[in-house]
Amino acid sequence: MIRNPYPDGETRLQRAIGKGQNKLASRLIQHGALEAPLEDKGKATLARAAKSNNLGFASLLVDICGDIVNSISNGASCGPIHYAIEREHAVMVKLLLEKGGDVNFKNRNGCTALCMAVENGFNDILPFLIEMDADPNNQCGKANNIFTPLRKAVYKGNSQVVRLLLEAGARLERYGFILTEAIDTSYLDIVEALLDHRPNGSDMSRWPRSLIYRAASRSDNASILRLLAQRGVDLNKKDNRGRTILHEVASRGSESVARNLLSAGADAEILDGEGDTPLHIAWKENSRTMVRILMEHGVDLEAKDVFGNGKAIYEMNNTSGWKRRVIAEIFGDHTDGHTG
Secondary structure: OOOOOOOOOOHHHHHHHHHOHHHHHHHHHHOOOOHOOHHOOOHHHHHHHHHHHOOOHHHHHHHHHHHHHHHHHHHHOOHHHHHHOOOOOOHHHHHHHHOOOOOOOOOOOOOOOHHHHHOOHHHHHHHHHHOOOOOOOOOEEEEEEEEOOOHHHHHHHOOOHHHHHHOOOOOOOOOOHHHHHHHHHHHHHHHHHHHHHHOOOOHHHHOOOOHHHHHHHOOOHHHHHHHHHOOOOOOOOOOOOOOOOOHHHHHHHOOHHHHHHHHHHHOOOHHHHHHOHHHHHHOOOOOEEEEEEEEOOOOOOOOOOOOOOOHHHHHHHOOOOHHHHHHHHHOOOOOOOOOO
């Protein structure tokens, strides 16, 4: 029996396979090499063949040893299919699956071949895995790091993979959560794909204000906000004080958020419960930049409050300094002749 492991823990058989020395490997097997403890009945050697993309010997080992494709050798973290995925050996993956490999077999970290392929960006193999009945809803990972292939694809930002998985039957059971993740990463194509496949009965007009603000809070999300509005998200949803998100933004001075909301079509002339437009609020807060943003957007300087008063014009006529200069810079002198 041949047992002579090298100092790094390899056996002579494993080293021969790694170097593609198939004739030597065959002779070693004939002399009982697979019986060595480190061979683990061929499991470790098949893993080495998968890593080195030694197709001929992988096929021979499976034929000799039987069902070792769906196994993980002692001390290893992955089975042969996972190692082949990890190294992007597409033909090896196909061989192992055709030799009886279970496409949904998980490694010790709880990951299937599909999860690993998405994680590693090995996208060319995905259609084949799905054709071989890879389950797109198989949860992968452990403990507090559980994910599906779809969630991983969203995080990686690959819209083609997202669409492929959705078309393969990936479920959107936590639709709001995964859509929010896509929005957070600013991937317009992925947000669109998720909206295209949203569950029946999901009412976008009921989207929480907090999520709309979250979408608007990223500087590069104006196009995503426009898409959400087109699909039914109400950018002008009011709180119990009658304020829209734009009112709140005007109060806080969140300039980039205001620009995103206005670009996406938020109404800048809606009155809140106290009769104020966002411009009125920005004026009261002495937010020079916010006033400029709203005025440049073309808000009505004659906007009336609930009592019919032109509050913005009234306050403009009763002030001086930077407020009057901003008006003059943008519109010229629009205050002559106006009273509250």
